[in-house]
Amino acid sequence: MTQFARRAALAGLGTLLAAPAVRAQSWQPTRPLRIVVTYPPGGVNDIVARIVAEPLSRELGQPVVVENRAGAGGNIGTQHVLQSEADGYTILLGTTALFGVNPIVYASSGIDAVRDTTSLGMLGQVANILSVIPGKVEATDLRGFIAEAKRRPMVFGSVGNGSSSHLSAVVFMKMAGIEATHVPYRGSSPLVAAMLAKDVDFGFDTSATSTAHIRSGAFRALAVTTTTRASALPDVPTMAEAGLPGYDLGIWFNLAVAKRTPAPAVAKLREALGKAMAPQTVERLRGAFVDPVSVPAAESDAWIAASAGRWQAIAREANIAAD
Template identity: 70%
Template structure:
């Protein structure tokens, strides 16, 4: 994925659902807004949601209050936002999973994020890291790891069936021509605990939740799933650098509202998000081991749709099932 960091302020709007700047000035909130994070408090989604809510509050002149609506891999909260009144006061904190995997896992939920939401813009991106347990795996790079995996059975953990962690592993195993037994856990914390307890040989987890343990030497990183190295772990190569051409599975975050939201409201919220993605926000994201990701306004909808389509195809190939 080609990452664009330049600010989108002043860029002409090329998305039909958005209004002109003049119309954008016609709507201003008069009360607090809700930002629905569809995962529990304390995880990377919650952290990034709260980071962006603060400057959004300043830009809009009213509090943007984070509301955690967890369950069903984020689908419960997604459905709730889709069904809420489309008046701009309920915003979805979106993730790759909601747009790219959940429509496959929850085909009968009545909601499809690409179809039913308008993306206001991206916020940041994290890589998943292939990390191994030093006492269980000898390999120190991808080539050694593939050779070791071909010589004996290995077990890997993920943060759950259908997660980006799980799908990153399935793509890696297929491209590397190896097999391993999958043990799904219910979130990053249980997976990291399993790695530390030496219950599995390796796992894929995000930079946001693995970096501290990697820096402490408790787990050994072999490669990241994005096309650029993680700034928090600059010595860890990408999968492409490690010999797997085309491997690009970053996990991004965005804000979105229901598709039926009036265009002037969408434009005003988009403008507020753009102004919120400043240097201080980038610094705070970096502290959480999240890379800032700014897709220009005119490319935003196509970026989301193309990324979602790619993840959906991976999910189909993996023959996913709900836990």
């Protein structure tokens, strides 16, 4: 074989080897995608997913369907995502509870969202709000409520055992030096219904699902769980402002896929989500009382891991076990 022939053969081989690599660098969905929400319809997780699904669908050129798979504190839906084919078509709506609490509360499940998923990007954050029920609770501020809770038995509701709602209450009661009986519900909608029915004295739920009832007077908001006031309720103080300095527990949402999802699919989904989170989408989220989180998609895995570590420490200290 001449030197020219050898070079031509090597060049041809190089082209053949490079072609699959070039094709592998791009990915475009050819069928509908799913966002799996691990809580029932009607709660803030469901609301956030449905707001984001519409613009994400436009960017990907395929329908994006929201699918609710509730149970086991969110682990049923999470497990479904992890067991589905890791091809980019099944997406998890991630939450603080899934990443930061469940690995402790459901340790025997073997599910660890920080370890097992790749983040596509952040969607927003909300504060939990400590709301009491007028007619059942006399107090109108946090200090008065703590004093009242020390005088008589109380019952509080949460969106589920081990949820951020539950842990927000656990940390509050520990810092305030009070005790109350816990009634876990299966999501925000059942909790709100129980609070409206006055089945509990107080509860922690997000600004997304509590604000309308606070504004109507059905709930009395005493404090928010973040270090800054919720934009939806600027007159409600933070826990620190109300008398519990050092209290800081915010709730965030992201989209994620199984860790083994091919890099081209992850890259395309991140790009599409970044475009989907346009100003009009952010405004729709604000309308649902969800504030934006400024974390670049490429840095969101590290940001989530740090936040999850903090929540896991709280869950360990609280010694919370699954129902």
